[in-house]
Amino acid sequence: MHEQRSPSFEADIRPLFRDLDVEHMRPLNVFLDDYGFMSKPENATMVLDFLTGKKEPKMPPGGPFWSQEQLDLLARWMDAGYPK
Ligand code: HEM
DSSP states (O other), rough: OOOOOOOOOOIGGGGGGGGHHHHHGGGTTTTTHHHHHTTTTTHHHHHHHHHHHSSSSSTTTTTTOHHHHHHHHHHHHHTTTHHH
Protein backbone atom coordinates (compact mmCIF):
# COMPACT_ATOMS: atom_id res chain seq x y z
CA MET A 1 0.00 0.00 0.00
CA HIS A 2 1.36 3.41 -0.78
CA GLU A 3 1.20 6.00 1.93
CA GLN A 4 -1.66 8.51 1.84
CA ARG A 5 -1.55 12.00 3.29
CA SER A 6 -3.94 12.31 6.24
CA PRO A 7 -7.05 14.23 5.30
CA SER A 8 -7.56 17.53 7.13
CA PHE A 9 -10.84 19.10 8.18
CA GLU A 10 -10.26 22.38 6.34
CA ALA A 11 -8.97 20.93 3.08
CA ASP A 12 -10.91 17.67 2.79
CA ILE A 13 -13.85 17.32 5.17
CA ARG A 14 -15.47 20.76 5.38
CA PRO A 15 -15.88 20.92 1.56
CA LEU A 16 -17.92 17.68 1.60
CA PHE A 17 -20.82 19.54 3.20
CA ARG A 18 -22.94 21.79 1.00
CA ASP A 19 -24.15 25.16 2.30
CA LEU A 20 -27.62 23.62 2.28
CA ASP A 21 -26.49 20.86 4.64
CA VAL A 22 -24.76 23.26 7.01
CA GLU A 23 -27.73 25.64 7.08
CA HIS A 24 -30.37 22.94 7.59
CA MET A 25 -28.49 21.25 10.39
CA ARG A 26 -27.38 24.33 12.37
CA PRO A 27 -30.85 24.92 13.94
CA LEU A 28 -30.78 21.25 15.02
CA ASN A 29 -27.47 21.88 16.82
CA VAL A 30 -25.42 19.88 14.35
CA PHE A 31 -22.55 22.15 13.29
CA LEU A 32 -21.14 20.48 10.19
CA ASP A 33 -18.84 23.43 9.35
CA ASP A 34 -17.42 23.73 12.86
CA TYR A 35 -14.13 21.98 13.58
CA GLY A 36 -14.75 22.17 17.35
CA PHE A 37 -18.02 20.28 16.93
CA MET A 38 -16.89 17.82 14.27
CA SER A 39 -13.63 16.92 16.03
CA LYS A 40 -15.53 15.45 18.99
CA PRO A 41 -15.58 11.70 18.31
CA GLU A 42 -19.20 11.27 19.40
CA ASN A 43 -20.33 14.02 17.01
CA ALA A 44 -18.32 12.79 14.02
CA THR A 45 -19.52 9.23 14.65
CA MET A 46 -23.14 10.39 14.75
CA VAL A 47 -22.69 12.34 11.50
CA LEU A 48 -21.10 9.32 9.80
CA ASP A 49 -23.89 7.04 11.04
CA PHE A 50 -26.55 9.32 9.52
CA LEU A 51 -24.63 9.54 6.25
CA THR A 52 -24.34 5.76 5.90
CA GLY A 53 -27.94 5.16 6.98
CA LYS A 54 -26.87 3.21 10.05
CA LYS A 55 -29.02 5.82 11.80
CA GLU A 56 -32.24 6.96 10.13
CA PRO A 57 -33.32 9.07 8.32
CA LYS A 58 -30.28 8.69 6.08
CA MET A 59 -28.76 12.14 5.45
CA PRO A 60 -29.19 14.30 3.49
CA PRO A 61 -32.95 13.50 3.41
CA GLY A 62 -33.84 12.19 -0.06
CA GLY A 63 -30.20 12.26 -1.20
CA PRO A 64 -28.04 12.57 -3.14
CA PHE A 65 -26.24 10.28 -0.69
CA TRP A 66 -22.48 10.32 -0.28
CA SER A 67 -20.33 8.02 -2.39
CA GLN A 68 -18.33 5.25 -0.74
CA GLU A 69 -15.24 7.34 -1.49
CA GLN A 70 -16.63 10.32 0.45
CA LEU A 71 -17.69 8.10 3.37
CA ASP A 72 -14.23 6.50 3.43
CA LEU A 73 -12.59 9.94 3.45
CA LEU A 74 -14.60 10.99 6.53
CA ALA A 75 -13.81 7.68 8.26
CA ARG A 76 -10.12 8.01 7.39
CA TRP A 77 -10.05 11.54 8.83
CA MET A 78 -11.54 10.20 12.07
CA ASP A 79 -9.02 7.33 12.18
CA ALA A 80 -6.21 9.85 11.67
CA GLY A 81 -7.24 11.66 14.88
CA TYR A 82 -9.31 14.56 13.47
CA PRO A 83 -6.52 16.71 12.00
CA LYS A 84 -7.56 20.33 11.66
C1 HEM B 1 -25.78 14.22 13.71
C2 HEM B 1 -26.11 13.97 12.47
C3 HEM B 1 -27.44 14.37 11.90
C4 HEM B 1 -28.69 14.35 12.46
C5 HEM B 1 -29.09 13.89 13.86
C6 HEM B 1 -29.61 14.86 11.48
C7 HEM B 1 -30.96 15.00 11.66
C8 HEM B 1 -31.81 15.64 10.80
C9 HEM B 1 -33.22 15.84 11.01
C10 HEM B 1 -33.98 15.29 12.24
C11 HEM B 1 -33.68 16.54 9.98
C12 HEM B 1 -35.11 17.03 9.74
C13 HEM B 1 -36.03 15.90 9.39
C14 HEM B 1 -35.97 15.52 7.96
O1 HEM B 1 -35.99 16.38 7.05
O2 HEM B 1 -35.99 14.29 7.66
C15 HEM B 1 -32.59 16.80 9.08
C16 HEM B 1 -32.68 17.54 7.92
C17 HEM B 1 -31.62 17.71 7.03
N1 HEM B 1 -30.37 17.20 7.13
FE1 HEM B 1 -29.64 16.19 8.73
N2 HEM B 1 -28.91 15.19 10.36
C18 HEM B 1 -27.59 14.89 10.57
C19 HEM B 1 -26.55 15.05 9.68
C20 HEM B 1 -26.68 15.56 8.41
C21 HEM B 1 -25.63 15.57 7.43
C22 HEM B 1 -24.25 14.97 7.65
C23 HEM B 1 -26.13 16.15 6.31
C24 HEM B 1 -25.52 16.38 4.96
C25 HEM B 1 -24.33 16.00 4.58
C26 HEM B 1 -27.50 16.55 6.60
C27 HEM B 1 -28.34 17.23 5.75
C28 HEM B 1 -29.64 17.57 6.02
C29 HEM B 1 -30.48 18.39 5.17
C30 HEM B 1 -30.07 19.02 3.84
C31 HEM B 1 -31.73 18.48 5.79
C32 HEM B 1 -32.94 19.26 5.31
C33 HEM B 1 -33.81 18.43 4.41
C34 HEM B 1 -35.00 19.22 3.90
O3 HEM B 1 -35.53 20.05 4.64
O4 HEM B 1 -35.39 18.99 2.76
N3 HEM B 1 -27.79 16.16 7.88
N4 HEM B 1 -31.46 16.23 9.60
